[in-house]
Amino acid sequence: MRRRSKYNVAVVGVGAVGVEMLRVLRQRDFPVGDLKVLARSARVIGVDGHSYHVEAITPEAFDGVDIALFAGTEGEKGAAVTYAAEAVKRGALVIDNGADFRMDPDVPLVVPEVNPKDAKKALKARGIIANPNCSTIQMVVALAPIHKLFKIKKVVVATYQAASGAGSKAAQELFDQTRSVLDGQAAVPQVLDQRIAFNLFPHIGGFGEAGYTSEEWKMVKETHKIFHDPRIKISATTARVPVKTGHSEAVYIECRRPVDIDAVRKAFAEAPGIVVVDDVAQSQYPLPVDAEGRDEVFIGRIRKDPMDEKALWLWVVADNLRKGAATNAVQIAELFVKR
Amino acid sequence: MRRRSKYNVAVVGVGAVGVEMLRVLRQRDFPVGDLKVLARSARVIGVDGHSYHVEAITPEAFDGVDIALFAGTEGEKGAAVTYAAEAVKRGALVIDNGADFRMDPDVPLVVPEVNPKDAKKALKARGIIANPNCSTIQMVVALAPIHKLFKIKKVVVATYQAASGAGSKAAQELFDQTRSVLDGQAAVPQVLDQRIAFNLFPHIGGFGEAGYTSEEWKMVKETHKIFHDPRIKISATTARVPVKTGHSEAVYIECRRPVDIDAVRKAFAEAPGIVVVDDVAQSQYPLPVDAEGRDEVFIGRIRKDPMDEKALWLWVVADNLRKGAATNAVQIAELFVKR
Numbered sequence: 056m057r058r059r060s061k062y063n064v065a066v067v068g069v070g071a072v073g074v075e076m077l078r079v080l081r082q083r084d085f086p087v088g089d090l091k092v093l094a095r096s097a098r099v100i101g102v103d104g105h106s107y108h109v110e111a112i113t114p115e116a117f118d119g120v121d122i123a124l125f126a127g128t129e130g131e132k133g134a135a136v137t138y139a140a141e142a143v144k145r146g147a148l149v150i151d152n153g154a155d156f157r158m159d160p161d162v163p164l165v166v167p168e169v170n171p172k173d174a175k176k177a178l179k180a181r182g183i184i185a186n187p188n189c190s191t192i193q194m195v196v197a198l199a200p201i202h203k204l205f206k207i208k209k210v211v212v213a214t215y216q217a218a219s220g221a222g223s224k225a226a227q228e229l230f231d232q233t234r235s236v237l238d239g240q241a242a243v244p245q246v247l248d249q250r251i252a253f254n255l256f257p258h259i260g261g262f263g264e265a266g267y268t269s270e271e272w273k274m275v276k277e278t279h280k281i282f283h284d285p286r287i288k289i290s291a292t293t294a295r296v297p298v299k300t301g302h303s304e305a306v307y308i309e310c311r312r313p314v315d316i317d318a319v320r321k322a323f324a325e326a327p328g329i330v331v332v333d334d335v336a337q338s339q340y341p342l343p344v345d346a347e348g349r350d351e352v353f354i355g356r357i358r359k360d361p362m363d364e365k366a367l368w369l370w371v372v373a374d375n376l377r378k379g380a381a382t383n384a385v386q387i388a389e390l391f392v393k394r
Numbered sequence: 395m396r397r398r399s400k401y402n403v404a405v406v407g408v409g410a411v412g413v414e415m416l417r418v419l420r421q422r423d424f425p426v427g428d429l430k431v432l433a434r435s436a437r438v439i440g441v442d443g444h445s446y447h448v449e450a451i452t453p454e455a456f457d458g459v460d461i462a463l464f465a466g467t468e469g470e471k472g473a474a475v476t477y478a479a480e481a482v483k484r485g486a487l488v489i490d491n492g493a494d495f496r497m498d499p500d501v502p503l504v505v506p507e508v509n510p511k512d513a514k515k516a517l518k519a520r521g522i523i524a525n526p527n528c529s530t531i532q533m534v535v536a537l538a539p540i541h542k543l544f545k546i547k548k549v550v551v552a553t554y555q556a557a558s559g560a561g562s563k564a565a566q567e568l569f570d571q572t573r574s575v576l577d578g579q580a581a582v583p584q585v586l587d588q589r590i591a592f593n594l595f596p597h598i599g600g601f602g603e604a605g606y607t608s609e610e611w612k613m614v615k616e617t618h619k620i621f622h623d624p625r626i627k628i629s630a631t632t633a634r635v636p637v638k639t640g641h642s643e644a645v646y647i648e649c650r651r652p653v654d655i656d657a658v659r660k661a662f663a664e665a666p667g668i669v670v671v672d673d674v675a676q677s678q679y680p681l682p683v684d685a686e687g688r689d690e691v692f693i694g695r696i697r698k699d700p701m702d703e704k705a706l707w708l709w710v711v712a713d714n715l716r717k718g719a720a721t722n723a724v725q726i727a728e729l730f731v732k733r
Contacts (some may be wrong), residue, residue, distance in 0.1 A: 252636050257644070267700070298594060305644075
């Protein structure tokens with residue numbers, strides 16, 4: 056991609072992630088030249104007091120675009136399936152938050168803190184870089200320093216995923232349904248798979264091979280691809296919880312070598328994008344409500360398994376719409392933008 | 395204990411668990427002769443349309459009592475510390491839901507589906523039987539058939555624990571605080587350690603050795619005691635979630651032998667106290683809202699780790715006030731009551 060002072064950017068999609076992309080571009084002061092906001096239909100939307108003219112998406116809309124950020128959609132093929140190649144043909148670098156291209160061997164899957172060098176490979180391949188799934192991103196940011204120190208053998212993870220991970224309508228359903236239940240009315244799921252008010256369920260995405268959900272497989276396969284190591288045993292149970300935004304993960308890690316917790320803390324302190332919140336004497340550990348609106352991955356409850364010197368636990372929290380989606384995509388774009 | 399057609403029962407405590415004990419005694423048609431309800435102060439309470447005269451607790455109140463069920467308290471010494479010996483001295487068998495006696499080597503820790511024979515040892519020892527912690531009970535009911543089949547080597551568990559596990563005031567705080575947040579007011583924690591409305595936190599009980607919470611240690615040590623096997627590696631992260639009642643657990647189990655899932659399903663089908671809810675094609679798996687008011691342990695998402703033939707996952711849900719507390723205590727009493 057040509058070096059320049061400003062880049063013409065297209066954001067595709069104006070759901071929860073698309074809106075967050077607009078917000079993150081502005082907040083991180085991304086050197087945006089022309090900004091196009093593309094969606095199925097034209098309209099005007101407001102984000103934080105700024106109004107954006109949304110254009111109806113067409114192949115020609117990508118003329119002159121340097122970087123196209125596709126927000127992706129929940130549970131169906133994203134716009135990138137139809138338009139990514141069109142955007143690339145017209146000279147854009149595509150960064151896709153959807154799931155469609157993640158496992159394509161010619162599409163790098165990138166978390167800038169973990170495998171930034173992979174991003175450059177896109178320029179010689181399909182011109183597309185995939186953003187991993189939200190639950191994968193925050194986990195691999197936490198795993199990377201540990202893998203470097205002690206070589207990870209196995210990861211067992213249980214997630215506590217916020218409603219907004221299923222889109223803005225799901226987040227609204229959480230609030231509306233909760234109010235209904237408090238008012239003594241019935242809870243009728245319309246967007247999410249089950250009642251979410253004062254309830255939770257181990258079902259994110261569709262059920263597939265081996266009884267795993269697609270979300271659980273994403274955590275396995277995407278982590279393998281990002282670490283370039285399919286031998287790491289990864290196993291997940293993913294659950295939706297009545298939280299608006301902010302995914303939490305209880306991550307258990309078995310290493311090949313004995314774990315030194317002080318070395319882990321030192322590595323986290325030096326790692327980019329990680330904030331350690333871990334002072335249990337003061338009841339300090341990461342919380343989803345504290346992570347909301349933040350770009351970092353928050354890690355706490357850092358502790359060795361008292362029964363296994365090669366194993367440790369982490370409690371990992373991040374804003375699923377930001378680091379889990381929009382922020383990571385913009386950070387990938389920043390890899391190409393030397394300021 | 396003498397065989398008789400009716401037993402004089404005392405219920406000590408009228409918090410969330412004490413009330414549930416009164417309900418369970420009635421619902422399970424326990425052969426109650428005289429019923430005493432004891433608490434710090436005398437009053438009249440109503441449960442499901444029945445009214446109960448609560449007496450102020452004294453040592454003499456246990457005169458003539460055959461079975462004393464102590465509800466226990468959250469986060470402080472229970473009444474059993476003061477009164478269990480007084481009750482035993484007067485001829486009562488004490489079943490204590492509190493944490494004070496659980497690790498006493500002279501007090502059996504009993505889950506009737508798992509180690510019923512241990513209960514009888516109490517009669518030759520201190521006369522006290524301890525009820526395990528809620529999160530332990532539902533886990534060991536699920537683990538027992540698997541341990542028998544394949545010998546468990548390691549358990550990694552992450553919990554999703556309901557507010558009522560911290561008492562009825564905590565459950566009320568969940569509702570009140572949630573309404574405040576929906577109305578745009580601040581969320582001010584008063585009972586629980588953190589905001590619970592649309593939030594969750596990995597902190598149940600106090601923090602202790604190795605950075606584990608007391609709740610996490612209970613899952614380790616109580617499971618060892620119940621299975622009479624301290625070599626099983628058990629490691630837990632426990633979290634409070636905005637659910638009123640019903641604890642959920644993502645349980646990962648590594649066995650010494652390869653796992654046969656059909657054999658697991660067959661064992662669960664034959665095991666007492668277990669209901670399998672596991673038809674993912676129909677989006678069927680256990681949910682806390684469905685477990686509320688039920689006495690069984692619900693198990694779903696039964697699946698092998700595709701990367702480890704000796705490991706499997708379970709999703710385990712139970713009503714923390716019933717199977718996790720009141721029901722288990724009454725079931726222990728039932729072991730002594732041949733009808």
